[in-house]
Amino acid sequence: MKLVFWLLTIASLMFSGAQVASAAQAKTELEGTWIAVSAERDGRADGELNGNRLTLSGNHFVIQRDGRPIYGGTFHIDAHQKPPHITFRHTDGALKGKKWKGIYEVENDMLRIADNAIDTAKPRPTVLEAKPNSGHIKINFRRAKP
Numbered sequence: 001m002k003l004v005f006w007l008l009t010i011a012s013l014m015f016s017g018a019q020v021a022s023a024a025q026a027k028t029e030l031e032g033t034w035i036a037v038s039a040e041r042d043g044r045a046d047g048e049l050n051g052n053r054l055t056l057s058g059n060h061f062v063i064q065r066d067g068r069p070i071y072g073g074t075f076h077i078d079a080h081q082k083p084p085h086i087t088f089r090h091t092d093g094a095l096k097g098k099k100w101k102g103i104y105e106v107e108n109d110m111l112r113i114a115d116n117a118i119d120t121a122k123p124r125p126t127v128l129e130a131k132p133n134s135g136h137i138k139i140n141f142r143r144a145k146p
Contacts, residue, residue: 027080030056034111034141041118043132054141061088071095086113098144103128
């Protein structure tokens with residue numbers, strides 16, 4: 001019986017260690033600056049966001065338009081959720097104290113995020129889209145060249 005307990009304990013530690021490693025890998029994958037190349041807001045194309053820059057560093061984010069910060073704060077990911085979750089907590093600017101709850105996907109040099117930035121009272125999206133009247137926005141970003 002003791003052997004079974006120890007084997008389960010070791011397996012549990014190994015699994016949690018793997019989770020920590022995969023979470024760190026996911027965070028590293030997001031690090032850097034991303035440029036918005038297209039967006040949809042409540043089911044409609046939104047070219048106004050094209051060119052905005054999202055910088056993710058450590059656990060901080062900044063969104064800039066025309067070289068000026070417009071939003072900033074901290075972010076948290078949960079890569080173990082399907083799809084992976086991302087939460088932006090605003091600590092600066094007009095949205096201070098607000099949270100955007102979203103999901104994301106990284107593929108090669110593209111980052112796709114769908115979140116409830118239009119209406120923070122809406123729930124986190126479950127799919128990477130922004131249907132009409134959803135209160136969601138979907139932004140496609142391309143990794144900025146160093």
